[in-house]
Amino acid sequence: MAKIIYIGELNQGSNAYLRALSLQRIGEYVVMYDPKMVVQKDLNSPILSAIHFRSGYRFLQSKILKWVNEIVVKEKYADLVWVNSGELLGKQCLQTLQLLNCPIVLYNNDDPTGGRDGRRFDMLLKSVSYYSLCSVLREVNIEEYKALGAKKVVRVLMSYDEVIHKPFESLEDIDPKYRSEVAFIGTWMRHEKRDEFLLELIRQGVPVSIWGGRWQKSPYWKQLEPYYRGGALNGRNYVAAIQGAKICLGLLSKGNRDLHTRRSVEVPFSGGVLCAERTSEHQEMYKEGVEAVFWSDAAECAAICKRLLSDESLRERIRVAGMQRVRELGVGNEDICRKIIKVVNEDNMVLQNRSSF
Numbered sequence: 001m002a003k004i005i006y007i008g009e010l011n012q013g014s015n016a017y018l019r020a021l022s023l024q025r026i027g028e029y030v031v032m033y034d035p036k037m038v039v040q041k042d043l044n045s046p047i048l049s050a051i052h053f054r055s056g057y058r059f060l061q062s063k064i065l066k067w068v069n070e071i072v073v074k075e076k077y078a079d080l081v082w083v084n085s086g087e088l089l090g091k092q093c094l095q096t097l098q099l100l101n102c103p104i105v106l107y108n109n110d111d112p113t114g115g116r117d118g119r120r121f122d123m124l125l126k127s128v129s130y131y132s133l134c135s136v137l138r139e140v141n142i143e144e145y146k147a148l149g150a151k152k153v154v155r156v157l158m159s160y161d162e163v164i165h166k167p168f169e170s171l172e173d174i175d176p177k178y179r180s181e182v183a184f185i186g187t188w189m190r191h192e193k194r195d196e197f198l199l200e201l202i203r204q205g206v207p208v209s210i211w212g213g214r215w216q217k218s219p220y221w222k223q224l225e226p227y228y229r230g231g232a233l234n235g236r237n238y239v240a241a242i243q244g245a246k247i248c249l250g251l252l253s254k255g256n257r258d259l260h261t262r263r264s265v266e267v268p269f270s271g272g273v274l275c276a277e278r279t280s281e282h283q284e285m286y287k288e289g290v291e292a293v294f295w296s297d298a299a300e301c302a303a304i305c306k307r308l309l310s311d312e313s314l315r316e317r318i319r320v321a322g323m324q325r326v327r328e329l330g331v332g333n334e335d336i337c338r339k340i341i342k343v344v345n346e347d348n349m350v351l352q353n354r355s356s357f
Contacts, residue, residue, distance in 0.1 A: 002029065003029045003077070003078050003079045003080075004023055004078065004082055005031050005071065005075055006023065006084070007033050007084065008020065008032075008035075008084025009085065012235075018161040019159075019333050019337065020032050021163070022161065022332075022334045022337050023082070023337050026338055031078075035089065038063055038067045039060045039064065039088070054120075056119040056123055060088065061123070064089065065096065068097060069096055072099050072100060078102050080103050081097050081103070082107065083105065085108055086106050086124045089124070090126065091127045094127045098130065103133065103344050104131050105131065105134075105340060106133070106134045108136065109137060109158075110256060111138055111257050113125070113140075113141055113144035113145065114140075114256060114257050129148065132152065133153075133154060133340070133344055133347070134150045134152070136153060136156075137157065137158055141153070141155070156340070157265070157336075158261060158265055158331065159332055159336045160332055160333070162334055165238075165239055165269050167239065167269075167271035168239065168243055171244070179244040181206075181207040181245070181246050182209065182246065182247045182248075182249065182275075183242070184198060184209070184251065185212060185233055185241055186263070187213045188213070189253065192255065195218040195224060197251065197298050198227075199223055199224060201298055201302050202227060204298070205306070206301075206302050210224065210228050210229060211230050211231070211241055212231065212233075213231055213232045215228055229241075238266075243272055245272060247275050248263070249276070249301070250274055250275065252276075259282070260279065260281040263276070264282060265329070268319075268322035268325065274286070274293070275292070275293045275294075275295070277295065285326075290318065291321045291324075
């Protein structure tokens with residue numbers, strides 16, 4: 001097995017933590033470190049957190065660099081360093097990690113070169129050239145990363161987790177509070193107009209249920225409140241809400257230049273019916289009307305939802321076909337981790353000489 005130093009958020013509900021666990025499941029020896037813990041006091045303060053977000057975390061670099069130095073001294077060596085997200089690590093941190101004399105991989109689920117989040121990713125963008133491999137989730141990111149000096153860029157799809165997103169064996173195992181007709185599970189975002197879209201579905205008679213954070217900030221909160229079922233979901237409760245819904249909506253983030261999202265794979269894997277915006281990537285991933293259903297606007301979405309709600313047999317055929325297709329795509333966390341490590345192996349051959357622990 002290879003010794004991997006994993007630097008990323010270790011909150012048990014985070015996708016970063018699930019990815020670290022998947023590296024362990026495929027047989028790697030993973031030593032985990034969470035950079036947020038070093039600057040937790042700053043990030044837990046609403047005022048300071050906003051300042052650091054808008055200034056690209058530049059004022060936290062001295063603390064984080066000291067912490068990275070301590071990791072290098074403590075660990076002495078590694079076969080691979082895996083950095084998840086990377087927004088907190090500036091180029092001096094990467095230069096220090098290079099002292100371990102092993103490949104450094106960046107995995108970022110967002111769209112750092114897209115500009116939606118202002119200066120949030122300043123440190124990462126200045127550090128791209130220090131990574132041995134950058135894995136991105138959007139085709140458009142490839143050339144943008146290369147323009148920043150990236151040595152090698154590999155594109156992967158969004159992923160589900162094979163363990164935490166596994167469907168319940170029976171619908172009877174799902175708490176009734178997570179049952180619904182048409183579910184949307186996601187955060188309210190100021191510029192994405194998700195609230196307007198859902199409100200239009202409601203006006204057209206679609207029985208929508210909403211879970212997620214920040215919806216109280218929507219200017220349409222009073223109209224949406226009766227359809228609001230609770231805050232952000234994760235773990236098995238998230239799976240329950242997907243599998244417990246007859247239809248699950250997949251809305252994109254235009255600011256993140258999404259053509260598919262994690263919902264695009266998590267929903268079918270967890271046993272839900274994916275009803276998402278029609279994009280080139282969605283149509284490449286699933287056969288429309290057979291493995292998932294797609295729409296171009298709220299009117300078409302409403303019509304599709306009404307049809308599926310009235311036809312249980314059709315709905316079940318699509319659900320089962322979608323579950324099979326997403327597994328064929330090979331986009332579980334374990335699959336993606338294996339793919340990235342394979343690329344590292346091909347380029348560096350350093351992980352071929354497995355160490356014993």
